[in-house]
Every structure is written in structure tokens, then in C-alpha cells.
Amino acid sequence: MRRAPGLLPRLAFAGLAVVALVAGIAGGLVRAGVAVPVASAAVATHAFLMICAFMGTVIGIERAVALKHPAGFAGPLASGAAGLVMLSGAPGLAAWLAAGASLAFVGVNLAVVRRQRAAHTLLLLAGAVAWAAGSLLHALGLMAGAVVPLWFCFLVFTIAAERLEMTRLMRRHAGAGPALLAILAVAACGAVLSGLVADVGGLLYGLSLAALASWLAVFDIARRTVRAAGLSRYMALCLLTGYFWLAVAGLAWAGTALGLPWRDAALHGLALGFVFSMVFGHAPVILPAVARVKLAFGWPFYLPLALLHASLAVRLFGGLFDARMTAAGATGNALAIAAFVLTLAGAAIAWRAQRKPTHDALAENR
Known part of the structure; x- marks a missing residue:
């Protein structure tokens, strides 16, 4: 079994993450044209x-x-503190x-x-390297155009690794694994090139995201589990709808590189729709x-x-015609994230409420 931190450390980490999330959402709302009282740094x-x-x-946790x-x-403590310091x-x-x-x-x-040398752990490492590369460039003030694509590579590679691990027992085409690695390699190259030749890098990056969406839609186990029930079906629907938005984000990213006004769709189709x-x-x-x-x-x-x-x-489709839709x-989007947090809290309370009668009955029988 994995060891999780004690109660006080868990609360501290949760507090750091919540502060960053709330401030980040508030800052994003202001950028989208919503009047929210928030610090300019956010x-x-x-x-x-x-x-x-x-x-x-x-x-990191x-x-x-x-x-x-x-x-x-130490890493998640530093990243959480970075939000407060910012x-x-x-x-x-x-x-x-x-x-x-x-x-x-x-x-x-x-x-x-x-400990475990496997394709998915190597992809997790590649995602970590992408985050480190983007963060070092950001701290040094170099190749600004590559920073956000590299940060997104961190998230995209991490998700791809998790899905690869989940599907490792499935029977796949012999070329599926090499194709995935090639797609992610192009994404990494596109991210770096975005800091040097923005249009070329952005085009490669966007096309690689669209290709990744196709790969995941074809080879991910969610195609099968969507026909299941309960949590398995819910997870599959989250995944499959996320792959749709990944494709939208990839095409929008490529379009933005070609001069089309699709930047919001590129960034938030990826960040909100997929991630x-x-x-x-x-x-x-x-x-x-x-x-x-629980x-x-x-x-x-x-x-x-x-x-x-x-x-x-x-936001993404209506916003093309009316800024108020954005x-x-x-x-x-903000309400959906808040509703999800409340749903998690409610699910935790419901589990304890369901467990209490059983616990009380066992106590009476002793």
C-alpha cells in the first residue's frame, strides 16, 4: 500500500493547491472579460x-x-509555495x-x-523533463514562446503515460507504441521550436496534439469501458470527451500558428477540455x-x-462570434470546477454516512 502524508501535511498541501487553483481561475475569468476582484499577479x-x-x-504529490x-x-512543497510567492x-x-x-x-x-523501467514510466520522466525545461526557460527569461507549450507537454505526456499504463494489457497493433512515441517526439520538437520559429513550431505542436487525440481514441481502453456501468463508464466518458477537445485544441493550435484567431480554443480546449x-x-x-x-x-x-x-x-464556439459568449x-467553466470540488466533498461525506450504520452494527454485536 502507498503511504500518504499525515493529516496536517495533507491539509497544508491541499491549502497550497487550492490557493493556486482559486487564484488561477480568478485570473482566467478576468482575462475572459469577467469582472472579478483579483490581484493583477493572478x-x-x-x-x-x-x-x-x-x-x-x-x-507531484x-x-x-x-x-x-x-x-x-519537497517538489510539490516548492511548487505550492511558488504560487503563494507569485x-x-x-x-x-x-x-x-x-x-x-x-x-x-x-x-x-x-x-x-x-524501480520499474517501462514505457509509461519513461513517458512520465519525459513529461517531468518538459516541465523542467519550460520552467528553467521561464526563470531565465529565454525562448518565451516555448515555455507554455513545454508546460503543456508536462501535462500531456503525463496523461499519455497514465493511459498507456492502463492499456498495457490490451492487444494492440504492433505499430501503436512506436506511433505514440513518434507523436510525442513531434510535440516536444514543436514546443521547443515555438520559442525559435513560432509559426513552424506551433504548426507541428498543434498537428501532434490532433494526432495524439486520434491515437487515444483508437487505442485507449475507454472505448470498451464506456459500455460498462458505474465509475468505469463515467471515467470512459471523461476520457472520450477529453480526446474530442484535444483534437479541437490541436487543430486550433495549428490554425493559430497560421494566423487564425483561435488562440483561446487552442489553450483552453487543451487545458479545460482535455486536462x-x-x-x-x-x-x-x-x-x-x-x-x-473514500x-x-x-x-x-x-x-x-x-x-x-x-x-x-x-466559450470556444460561441466566443468566435460574440465576446460575451466567451x-x-x-x-x-469556473462553476464546473467548483461543482466538481463540491461533488468530491459530498461523495466523501456520503461514503462516511453509508459506512456509519455498518460500523455501528458491528459495534453492537461485539
Whole structure:
């Protein structure tokens, strides 16, 4: 069994992640044209807060629990602190804290690879290296155009690795594995080139994301589990809808590189449609293992998922014709994330409520 941190450390890590998430969402709302009272740092550093401070902390904790060593928590502690420091008005120090967190994350994944050398652990390591490369460039003020694509490579590679691990027992075409590696290699090249030759790099990056969406739609086990029931079906729907948005984001990213006004669709189709769909799908499984919180799965989980995708469609497609639709969709995106957090809390309370009668009955029989 994996060892999760004690109650106080768990609360501290949760607090750091929540601060980064709330500030990042608030900054994103302002960028979308929603009037929200928020510090200017949250607006200017929206991507940093969401990817490095929030996702870096959450994913770092999951990897640290898998490592089963206290040193593994140094990285998520640094990334969580980077969010607070950024909001306090010290962007230089925050950037270096995030760089240190990403390098620590590389070390954690190197240790995992030494324990289990497999395709999915190597992909996790590649994602860690992408985060470190983007964070170091950000801290040094170099190749600014490559920073966000490299940060997204961190998330995309991590998700691809998790899905590859889940499908390793499936019978796949012999060329599926090499094709996936080739797609991700093109994504990494496109990310780096985005800092040197923006249009060429952006075009490669976008096309690689679209190709990855096709690969996942064809080879992922979600195609089978969507016909199951309960949590398995819910997770499959999260995954398959996420792959749709990944394809949209890839095409929009390529279009943006060619001069089309599709940047919002490129960034938020990827961040919200793909990444947060994966978060919604995997949280009911990962949270109990990492945070020692049991959840009672039920139909309410579908509500924030539906709101996320409906509001994203309003934002990305309606926003092409009316800026007010962008603001309305962004508000719906924020509400969907908040609703999901409340759903998790409600599922935890429901599990304890369901367990209490059984526990009381056992106590009476003793």
C-alpha cells in the first residue's frame, strides 16, 4: 500500500493547491472579460498558477506517494509555495521555486524509472523533463514562446503515460507504441521550436496534439469501458470527451500558428477540455489512494462534467462570434470546477454516512 502524508501535511498541501487553483481561475475569468476582484499577479500569471503551482503540486504529490519516500514531497512543497510567492509579488523568486520543484520532480521520476523501467514510466520522466525545461526557460527569461507549450507537454505526456499504463494489457497493433512515441517526439520538437520559429513550431505542436487525440481514441481502453456501468463508464466518458477537445485544441493550435484567431480554443480546449476532463475522470480513483479519502460514486459526478463541456462549447464556439459568449462560457467553466470540488466533498461525506450504520452494527454485536 502507498503511504500518504499525515493529516496536517495533507491539509497544508491541499491549502497550497487550492490557493493556486482559486487564484488561477480568478485570473482566467478576468482575462475572459469577467469582472472579478483579483490581484493583477493572478491575471498576469494565470498559466503559471494553473500549471506549475496547481497541477505541479497535485501531480507531484501523487508521484511522491508512489515513491514512498519523504524526500519526494519537497517538489510539490516548492511548487505550492511558488504560487503563494507569485501572488505576493515576487515573480522572479516564484519562477525559480517552480524550476526547483520541476527538477525535484525529475529526480522523483528517475527513481521511479529505476524501480520499474517501462514505457509509461519513461513517458512520465519525459513529461517531468518538459516541465523542467519550460520552467528553467521561464526563470531565465529565454525562448518565451516555448515555455507554455513545454508546460503543456508536462501535462500531456503525463496523461499519455497514465493511459498507456492502463492499456498495457490490451492487444494492440504492433505499430501503436512506436506511433505514440513518434507523436510525442513531434510535440516536444514543436514546443521547443515555438520559442525559435513560432509559426513552424506551433504548426507541428498543434498537428501532434490532433494526432495524439486520434491515437487515444483508437487505442485507449475507454472505448470498451464506456459500455460498462458505474465509475468505469463515467471515467470512459471523461476520457472520450477529453480526446474530442484535444483534437479541437490541436487543430486550433495549428490554425493559430497560421494566423487564425483561435488562440483561446487552442489553450483552453487543451487545458479545460482535455486536462480537466482527465482530472474529473481520474480524481475518484487517485484521491482515495493519495489522500486517504473514500468516495461514494454516484450520478452527481455527471453534473459538473456536463457543465464543463457545455460551457466550454459556449466559450470556444460561441466566443468566435460574440465576446460575451466567451465570458459566459468562462464563468461556466469556473462553476464546473467548483461543482466538481463540491461533488468530491459530498461523495466523501456520503461514503462516511453509508459506512456509519455498518460500523455501528458491528459495534453492537461485539
